[in-house]
Each structure stands twice: as C-alpha cells, then as structure tokens.
Amino acid sequence: MKKIKLSQDLEYIFSLALSIVLALIIGALIILANGKSPLTAYASLINGSLGSPYKMATTLAKTVPLILTGLATAVAFSSGIFNIGGEGQLYLGAFAAAYVGFTFTNLPGLIGIPLALIFAALAGGFYALIPALLKVKYGIDEVITTIMFNSIAILFTGYLANYPFASSVGKMGATEMIAPAYKLLRLVARSKLHTGIFFTAVIALAIYYLMEKTSVGYDFKMIGTNLIFAKYGGINAERNMVIAMIISGVLCGIAGAFEVLGNHYRFLQAISPGYAFDGMLVSLIVKNKVVGVILMSIFFGILKTGSIAMEFETAIPSELVLVIQAIIILFIAGEKGFAQILRRIHAKEGVRGDV
Amino acid sequence: MKKTIAVLLILMLIGGLVLTGCGKTDDAQKQQEEVPAEPGDEEKEPLKVALVLSGGLGDRSFYDSSHEGFERAKKELGIEGSVLECKNDPSLYQDQLIQASENAQAVVVVGFEFFDVIQEVAPEYPEVNYIYLDNVVEGFDNITCITYLENEGTFLAGALAAMLTQETSIEGINEEKIIGMVGGVDLPVIRNFQVGYEAGAKYIDEEVRVETIYAGDFEDPAKGKECALALYAKGADIVFHAAGKTGEGVFEAAKEAKAYAIGVDTDQRYINPDVIVASMIKGVGLSVFETIEKIIDGTFEPGKVIYYGINEGGVDIGYGTPDMKQIVPDEIKEKVEEIKAKVKSGEIQVPTAK
CATH class of the missing domain: 3.40.50.2300 (Response regulator)
Structure with missing residues (x-):
C-alpha cells in the first residue's frame, strides 16, 4: 500500500507531462489539418532551438527574463498578493539601469554594473511597494492597481525615451547607448546570451533558499494558503505581503536591467514583448514552484526560439506555439480532473494488488 | 505508478529520437536535392x-x-x-x-x-x-x-485637408477649421509625418487648427478608432493617420462619424472609398x-x-482608381499639384522633425 501513496508533487508532474504531450499532439493535428507534416515541423522546432551552440544560446537568452519574471510571480502569488504589474516594474527597472549606464559613463564595470542593477531593483521594488501599501492600508485591490500601474510606467518611460533622454542618433524611441563598461559580456558569438544568466542562476538559488528553507518563505506560503489561519498563528500578514511584493518588484526590475545591460544596450520604448505576462503564465503552470519556474522557462524558451526556425523552414506560423502554450494552460486548469482519473486507476490497481 | 511513468518516459524518449531522426533525413534529402541542381543549372542562379x-x-x-x-x-x-x-x-x-x-x-x-x-x-x-x-x-x-521624406508627402496631405475642411458644400464637412491626425506611436518617424502635415495645413490657411492624438500602438485598430472618434468629436472633419494597422480603426470611426479620413503608405482608398478621400503614398x-x-x-x-522624396517619386498623394467616386474637387487637386511642383523646385522648404 505504501507504493500507492503518491506524493502530490509526483502526481502534478505526471499530469503536467500529460498536458504537454496532449498539447503537442493537438498541435500536430492542427499542423496536419494545414496539410503539413507535424514530424518535420517539430523536428525543425527542436533543431532550431537546440541544434547548435548558437541556437542553444539563443534559447537560453530567451529564458533569462522569463525565469526572473516567473520567480517574481511565484514569490508574490504564493504569498497571496497578486502582482500583475510586473511589466511596469520591468520597464522602470530597465530605464533606471539605462539611466545609470548613460549617465555615469566613467565608472568601471565592476562598480557600474552592480550600481545599475541596484538602481533597477530599487525602481522595480519601489513601484511594487505603492500598490502593496494601498492594499494593506486601504484594502484597494492590488490586481486592479498593478494593471493600471503598468500603463503608467510604460507610457512614462516611453515619454522619457522620446523627449528628455532621446537618443541623438538613429531616429527611434530609445535612449542613448550605455557606456561600454556596462555592457554584459556575450557568451556565444552572434547570440544575445550574456553573463546575466549567471546572475539569474544565483538569484534563482537565493529565491529557492528563501521560499523553501527559511521561515520567511514559510510565512509567505502560509499566508497564501490560508490567510486567517496564518494570522491566527501569529504571522504579521500585512508586513509579509508587502515584503513579498517588494521582492517581486525587485526581480522584475532586474529582469528589465538585463534587457538593457545584456541585450539592447539602451532603453527602447517597447523593450519588453510582455515578459512579465509570459513569466506569470510560466509560474501559474508550475503552481509557483521555483524549480518548476526554471524548467518551464527553458521549455517556453525552446518553443519560442524553435517556432521561429519552424516558421522559416516549414512555413507553419510561429503562432502555433502560442496555441500549444494555451492548450497546456487549459489542461493544467483541468489538472484536478487528471489527478482524479489517476487516483481512480490507482485505486483499482491497488485493490487488485491487495487481492 | 512507477511503471506508468517509466512507460511514459520511454515513449517520450522514442518520440524524441524519431523527431530528431526525421530532422536529419530531411536535411540529407535537402542536400541531395541541392547537390545535383547546382551543376545542372546552366543559367544564372536566382538571387x-x-x-x-x-x-x-x-x-x-x-x-x-x-x-x-x-x-x-x-x-x-x-x-x-x-x-x-x-x-x-x-x-x-x-x-x-x-x-x-x-x-x-x-x-x-x-x-x-x-x-x-x-x-x-x-x-x-x-x-x-x-x-x-x-x-x-x-x-x-x-x-x-x-x-x-515623409514630411514632403504629408505636407501635401495637410494642404489637401486644410482646403477640404473649408469646402462646407460637401456633405459631412463642418464650419470649423479643424483637421485631425492619428499617429501610431510618438516616435521620430511619426513626428516627421506630423510636422509635414501641420506645415501643409498652415501653408494653406494659418487659422486651420491641427489636432493630433497618438494611439500608442501600430497594431490596434480599436485604439485608432477611439482616437479618431475623439478628434471628430472635437470638430475635426478630416483625419489623417500614420499608424499602420491601427489606422484601420480611423476609417471605421470616419464611417461612424460620417466624416472623412486620409490614408497612408499605400493608396488606401479601396478600403472604403466613401470616407477615405485620398492617401499619402510612401513608395516603400x-x-x-x-x-x-x-x-x-x-x-x-x-x-x-x-x-x-517627392522628386524621386517616393512620396505622393493618391486618389484611388478612376472608377471610384471622387470626393476631392478638381480645383483642390490642381492646387495640390501646384504645391507639389513648388516642393520639387525647392520653392517650398518643408520642415523636418528632430
């Protein structure tokens, strides 16, 4: 009977794997319906994302912002405070990093880069603090305020990049380029993979430690699971929620900083194609688990990079990947159902085994 | 349970192998196809x-x-x-x-x-x-x-709009001397459109007021529609757009407000010849x-x-195909041609956005 007792995690991993496989099968059917071969399509998707060092690097480069925004979501959501404002925090963080980069041009990289990251973290954290305070002090729903705050930050930084800090070259909505010392080293020729990935790994480890091994993380999760019980147990829920929100904002700000320091080398008006929302999806799929966020970000990175190659080689629109992602989410929403089916099968097997 | 997982993992592994296998054979096929093609091709290879x-x-x-x-x-x-x-x-x-x-x-x-x-x-x-x-x-x-040189093209569009807004005999044109523009995103390129448009309007009549709204998006017709409706509500009767796909919403709004619009980039009159009076063509x-x-x-x-620019045929004004009902009177068209000639000869210097 011991064998039958499944850990919930394992059960979840199983239904997640099932969701992904089913989503890929449905994707294959869609490709078939369009008269193309799903095998060549998926082959070019995998080859296009993992087929060479350059392609692998490109895939990894795509996962950096996803991991950071995914972790941001994981920390906030598991503490029961819903930070939908990651996009705005990311924009402000990106601008803050760029500002440091093109203003203090004489600093050496060793001081400048941490300074830019700190500025970005402060900007993101501060921007998350406002809605968090509004929530705990006045009970204003943070979902609504953070969504509105996104527009404010995106439009505000857009204004800054177009008027007071507009680039003197290139006719585009962007700031000046950051000083060379600030540019993070690129790791593989022609790809955008930069040393930010190591920072990201360290940050991910720190967040894992915080959430799984410290009492702070325990408090966070307790508040997220049952607010009333947590309060009854003597946890200062308001304070912890604010802290979780700040951490979330800091992570988004840093994600923005890496886009500037490692990727574009200047602040662009539309610097993020919605990383924070993608990160949110990633985190929701894996139920806000740190390890899950990392693995799922890599998977999303593979899909995104691969879909571009797939589109080029087989003329299947890269949007197919969005369909696959949506189906995965749909199945995950129905995960409870899978788990039940699984348990029923097991109950039968168990009975047979006992006999 | 473990068995099920094991089976699943094996299946995925096999699946993966099959997939990568396919990729390789495909590449091989491609190469085979390409190799004999090259020497056999006597003619110049297509670029x-x-x-x-x-x-x-x-x-x-x-x-x-x-x-x-x-x-x-x-x-x-x-x-x-x-x-x-x-x-x-x-x-x-x-x-x-x-x-x-x-x-x-x-x-x-x-x-x-x-x-x-x-x-x-x-x-x-x-x-x-x-x-x-x-x-x-x-x-x-x-x-x-x-x-x-978008500003040269929009100069013509602005002049045209400024003249048209004073032709109150045309249905849908009001008394007020206000014309509008919807920009995609507040960017240097789009500001260049705006500067030319405003200069063109002022060249015709100093009193013509140009109202501009930026939609903040090149891909969202719904935003374009809202912006244009706001402009029509302010008294504009002709709205020019430089907003890519967002501009489709401007045409919708024009239809709803029973007013007029000017298209951009290509000759867009075919989209709705009843409200789109002309287009500023950018010869991309x-x-x-x-x-x-x-x-x-x-x-x-x-x-x-x-x-x-105008000299190279890169920017121009288009009035659609001859079978479409023409809303712009011939006198205005002639005037636009005159202005075009003046820009060509350098008599008119169109300002540029910074």
Whole structure:
C-alpha cells in the first residue's frame, strides 16, 4: 500500500507531462489539418532551438527574463498578493539601469554594473511597494492597481525615451547607448546570451533558499494558503505581503536591467514583448514552484526560439506555439480532473494488488 | 505508478529520437536535392532575397507595401525570397536578421527598430547586401539605407485637408477649421509625418487648427478608432493617420462619424472609398523593387543612403482608381499639384522633425 501513496508533487508532474504531450499532439493535428507534416515541423522546432551552440544560446537568452519574471510571480502569488504589474516594474527597472549606464559613463564595470542593477531593483521594488501599501492600508485591490500601474510606467518611460533622454542618433524611441563598461559580456558569438544568466542562476538559488528553507518563505506560503489561519498563528500578514511584493518588484526590475545591460544596450520604448505576462503564465503552470519556474522557462524558451526556425523552414506560423502554450494552460486548469482519473486507476490497481 | 511513468518516459524518449531522426533525413534529402541542381543549372542562379519586418504583414500599410514590392520583384525579376516577421518583438530582431543573413544574398530590412541590430549583424556577413528601410546607418560597406521624406508627402496631405475642411458644400464637412491626425506611436518617424502635415495645413490657411492624438500602438485598430472618434468629436472633419494597422480603426470611426479620413503608405482608398478621400503614398514597395532591380542588373552601389522624396517619386498623394467616386474637387487637386511642383523646385522648404 505504501507504493500507492503518491506524493502530490509526483502526481502534478505526471499530469503536467500529460498536458504537454496532449498539447503537442493537438498541435500536430492542427499542423496536419494545414496539410503539413507535424514530424518535420517539430523536428525543425527542436533543431532550431537546440541544434547548435548558437541556437542553444539563443534559447537560453530567451529564458533569462522569463525565469526572473516567473520567480517574481511565484514569490508574490504564493504569498497571496497578486502582482500583475510586473511589466511596469520591468520597464522602470530597465530605464533606471539605462539611466545609470548613460549617465555615469566613467565608472568601471565592476562598480557600474552592480550600481545599475541596484538602481533597477530599487525602481522595480519601489513601484511594487505603492500598490502593496494601498492594499494593506486601504484594502484597494492590488490586481486592479498593478494593471493600471503598468500603463503608467510604460507610457512614462516611453515619454522619457522620446523627449528628455532621446537618443541623438538613429531616429527611434530609445535612449542613448550605455557606456561600454556596462555592457554584459556575450557568451556565444552572434547570440544575445550574456553573463546575466549567471546572475539569474544565483538569484534563482537565493529565491529557492528563501521560499523553501527559511521561515520567511514559510510565512509567505502560509499566508497564501490560508490567510486567517496564518494570522491566527501569529504571522504579521500585512508586513509579509508587502515584503513579498517588494521582492517581486525587485526581480522584475532586474529582469528589465538585463534587457538593457545584456541585450539592447539602451532603453527602447517597447523593450519588453510582455515578459512579465509570459513569466506569470510560466509560474501559474508550475503552481509557483521555483524549480518548476526554471524548467518551464527553458521549455517556453525552446518553443519560442524553435517556432521561429519552424516558421522559416516549414512555413507553419510561429503562432502555433502560442496555441500549444494555451492548450497546456487549459489542461493544467483541468489538472484536478487528471489527478482524479489517476487516483481512480490507482485505486483499482491497488485493490487488485491487495487481492 | 512507477511503471506508468517509466512507460511514459520511454515513449517520450522514442518520440524524441524519431523527431530528431526525421530532422536529419530531411536535411540529407535537402542536400541531395541541392547537390545535383547546382551543376545542372546552366543559367544564372536566382538571387536569394529575404525580407525582414519589424512588425507583421496584414497592416495594409507600411509592411504590406514593402511586401508588395518584394512580390513584384519575385514575379518580374525571378528572385527567390522569404519573409521573416518579428511582430514587434524586440527579442526577435537579431534572431530573424541572422536567420535571413544565413539564407540570402540580399536582405531587405524594414523598420527603424533595427538600428542597433543591423550594425551588429552586418559586419558578420560581409558578403550579404543589406537594404535598410526607414532609418539611416552610415559607414558600412554592405548596408544601403533608403529613407523617405515623409514630411514632403504629408505636407501635401495637410494642404489637401486644410482646403477640404473649408469646402462646407460637401456633405459631412463642418464650419470649423479643424483637421485631425492619428499617429501610431510618438516616435521620430511619426513626428516627421506630423510636422509635414501641420506645415501643409498652415501653408494653406494659418487659422486651420491641427489636432493630433497618438494611439500608442501600430497594431490596434480599436485604439485608432477611439482616437479618431475623439478628434471628430472635437470638430475635426478630416483625419489623417500614420499608424499602420491601427489606422484601420480611423476609417471605421470616419464611417461612424460620417466624416472623412486620409490614408497612408499605400493608396488606401479601396478600403472604403466613401470616407477615405485620398492617401499619402510612401513608395516603400517601389523603392524595394527598384533596389532589387539594381542589384540584379549590376548598377547597385552599396553603402549609400538613398532619399525618396517627392522628386524621386517616393512620396505622393493618391486618389484611388478612376472608377471610384471622387470626393476631392478638381480645383483642390490642381492646387495640390501646384504645391507639389513648388516642393520639387525647392520653392517650398518643408520642415523636418528632430
């Protein structure tokens, strides 16, 4: 009977794997319906994302912002405070990093880069603090305020990049380029993979430690699971929620900083194609688990990079990947159902085994 | 349970193997196909051209216009080509440009957004010719820039709108001397449209007021519609748009408000000839076609910056096809032609946005 007792995690991993496989099968059917071969399509998707060092690097480069925004979501959501404002925090963080980069041009990289990251973290954290305070002090729903705050930050930084800090070259909505010392080293020729990935790994480890091994993380999760019980147990829920929100904002700000320091080398008006929302999806799929966020970000990175190659080689629109992602989410929403089916099968097997 | 997982893992593994296996055979097939083709081909190989767009096709405006020229080159010049869209995702600019450079001899790069990326990628592929539209990069042997004097075109559009708003005999034109413009995103290129438009209106009549709203998006017709409705509510009767796909909403709004609109980039009158009185044409397609033509007949000089203004036929005003009912009176059209001639001769200096 011991064998039958499944850990919930394992059960979840199983239904997640099932969701992904089913989503890929449905994707294959869609490709078939369009008269193309799903095998060549998926082959070019995998080859296009993992087929060479350059392609692998490109895939990894795509996962950096996803991991950071995914972790941001994981920390906030598991503490029961819903930070939908990651996009705005990311924009402000990106601008803050760029500002440091093109203003203090004489600093050496060793001081400048941490300074830019700190500025970005402060900007993101501060921007998350406002809605968090509004929530705990006045009970204003943070979902609504953070969504509105996104527009404010995106439009505000857009204004800054177009008027007071507009680039003197290139006719585009962007700031000046950051000083060379600030540019993070690129790791593989022609790809955008930069040393930010190591920072990201360290940050991910720190967040894992915080959430799984410290009492702070325990408090966070307790508040997220049952607010009333947590309060009854003597946890200062308001304070912890604010802290979780700040951490979330800091992570988004840093994600923005890496886009500037490692990727574009200047602040662009539309610097993020919605990383924070993608990160949110990633985190929701894996139920806000740190390890899950990392693995799922890599998977999303593979899909995104691969879909571009797939589109080029087989003329299947890269949007197919969005369909696959949506189906995965749909199945995950129905995960409870899978788990039940699984348990029923097991109950039968168990009975047979006992006999 | 463990068994099930094991079976599942095995299945996935096999699946993976099959998939990668397929990829390899496919490559092998491709190579086999290519190898005999080369020596057998006595004629000159078709030029391979890639079209890289920062946005996406289907805007019936800027990107579609470049695609038109590209398709024309395919048909008339026999080039081989593929289109790569970035759909306004900055993380794809470099990937798509590299993918294009790996597979083509000439790459048409459409969108000012590529400014940094093209400077990074072009030196890596010195044998590839880059044709960069809508921005200026200097000092590279293999980047040729084509930039448009939009302000000259919108000067004509502004003049036309300013004259039309005073023709109160036309149904839908009100007493007030207000005209409007919807811009896509507040960017230097679009501001250049705006400056020309305002100057054109002022050239006709100092009293004409130009109201401009930026939608903040090139891909969202709903926002375009809201902006245009706000302008019509303010008393504007003609709204010009420089907003790509967002502009489709402007035409919707014009229909609803029973007022008029001016199209952009291509001759957009066909979309709704009842409300779109004219279009400011930016000859993106023409310039793409002409440049590819030059590469093929060998007269192409790489590394230059080519300006397409009124003189070069790069910008113009279009009134649709002759079978459409003309809303703009002939006198106004004549006046526009006069102004065009003056801009050509240099008598009128159109201001530029910074």
